[in-house]
Amino acid sequence: METRPATQADEDSIWSIIEPVIRAGETYALPRSMTRAEALAYWMGDDRATFVHEDDGRVVGTYYLRANQAGGGDHVANCGYMTRAAESGRGVARSMCEHSMEQARERGFRAMQFNFVVGANGRAVRLWLFLGFEIVGRLPGAFHHPSKGYVDALVMYRSLGAI
């Protein structure tokens, strides 16, 4: 298992991972109709560093790391993670999140914030809690889930200082 910076050669792999997640519309506040070009421009934008997670040379997950705010807020990092559906439950997201926290520390970030964790996404919420994030905010009905209707979104936050 290795996590490394993404390159243009990874675009097919990344798209094959993020397209189903975007189309499902259950966990990310992104337009479900996004084209490949729009989605890759977002996921691999100039304002962020994008990584892929390989298992036996195959890309099974991807994440981005960026500053969550500019100016006086640019010491707090933000990430998004997506795992290939078939690889769910094998520790890919956990491994990527641990990698992202190391990367964020190296880049001088002092904390990490997730702005919009869909509360109905119990697996993700539990994983972030396990990895030291706290629920610091709850946005009532802020996410319209395709089958569950309006559900809460959570703001989660973690210091990157010494534990």
Place this chain on the structure above:
Amino acid sequence: METRPATQADEDSIWSIIEPVIRAGETYALPRSMTRAEALAYWMGDDRATFVHEDDGRVVGTYYLRANQAGGGDHVANCGYMTRAAESGRGVARSMCEHSMEQARERGFRAMQFNFVVGANGRAVRLWLFLGFEIVGRLPGAFHHPSKGYVDALVMYRSLGAI
């Protein structure tokens, strides 16, 4: 007093209001060194509606209204407001916020969220509370204030439904 959509002809007025706020770096997480072109591209971007607030034909405040998230989060609005320094304390921000809630309702938004209210900005926090917003999140040390150091930022949220 009138609040109306901003046009290109308002750019000088808008810049004269937002430049001091950006340069001060005390209330918005924007790069303090932003150029006029960068700041206007942000404040009047294609992804938002921008308004100016006039008093006796003079622009004394400006705000933008946009969707806070895309996809399943696009029913929640987000705004930013700035008042000309000399007009502070005269109800300009209150008037603009009330206008923005009407505009948001007309556009079909169900709620409004402020992602990053600097906790040290007591006047703003009190005004948003007065106008029905609740503090739904607290981001510890998420804003680096030029003189106060690391201070908390607040997430504030308000339903736009019938009161």
